[in-house]
Structure formats: structure tokens, C-alpha cells
Amino acid sequence: MVQLFNPGVLEDEDIKLQLKQIYLIEKSIPCYYFDIICKKDNKKAGDICLRAKFTYEEEFYWGNMGFQVEKQYQGKRFAFKASKLLINFAQRCGMRQIYFTTDPTNIPSIKTITNLGAYYLETIDVPKDSTLYKEEKREFCSRFCLYI
Numbered sequence: 001m002v003q004l005f006n007p008g009v010l011e012d013e014d015i016k017l018q019l020k021q022i023y024l025i026e027k028s029i030p031c032y033y034f035d036i037i038c039k040k041d042n043k044k045a046g047d048i049c050l051r052a053k054f055t056y057e058e059e060f061y062w063g064n065m066g067f068q069v070e071k072q073y074q075g076k077r078f079a080f081k082a083s084k085l086l087i088n089f090a091q092r093c094g095m096r097q098i099y100f101t102t103d104p105t106n107i108p109s110i111k112t113i114t115n116l117g118a119y120y121l122e123t124i125d126v127p128k129d130s131t132l133y134k135e136e137k138r139e140f141c142s143r144f145c146l147y148i
Helices: 056-062 078-092 107-115 131-136
Strands: 015-025 029-038 043-051 065-069 097-102 119-125 140-147
Touching: 015 043, 015 078, 029 078, 043 078, 056 097, 056 131, 065 078, 078 107, 097 107, 107 140
Parallel strands: none
Antiparallel strands: 015 029, 029 043, 043 065, 097 140, 119 140
């Protein structure tokens, strides 16, 4: 049986994470999907998700956490702030490490990940049969690990 956790209130002075949905990937991997809400204008500034279980796909290709910020909100550190909030929730879910993956040319994402304290592991080829390649056509991904 899969254990799901209540994230409760996740917010800081600039943003709040609004739970959009919880779904199970392959019937066993809890995925918590949040909208990032800018508190200044109460509008959606992006989204972030936490895959709260380790599988080969999550560890090597997708990562446990993914985020994106709308263009007009970029440069305000919203991805960093949302990630910090979600890292606290990941700890409550019993996670002790989080894997991040990103396109090796996505410098803003790499800066956010390393500013969180994650360590670069490697850049790998994404196999054509992986879901990441099939869904995003990504041929390479850089892997990072954050111990929490």
C-alpha cells in the first residue's frame, strides 16, 4: 500500500505552493504536483512537483523534483524558494536525498539546483526507450544529488 502525506501549508514571504493534485506513477510512486503562486499578485508563477519514491527512471532520468517558472516571474528566485519549501516536505515524507536532472544547457536550472546544495554527479545519454526521451525528446541529462 502506498503512503500519501499531507503537505500542509507551504509558503514563505513571496510564494505559496498550492497543491494541484496527487497522482500515482505506475501505481506506486506518489507525485505531488503544486502550482507556485506569487503572493504579490496571487497569480500562478509556475509549477513544481515531487516524486516521493526512488525508481531507476526517477533517479537517473526524471529526478525526484522538477520545476518551471513562467517567463514574467523568472529571475525572482521562485524556483529556488519553491524547491526549499518542497525539500522540507520531502523530509517529512521520509526522503533523505533528492535527485535532480536537467538539460545540460539549462544554466538557470543548474544554478538553482547547485544553489540548493546539490552535487553534480554526471551527464548521461538518455536511452531512446526511456519515458524522458519519449516525452521530452531529451537526448542528454545532467544528474545532481542533494542529501537532506
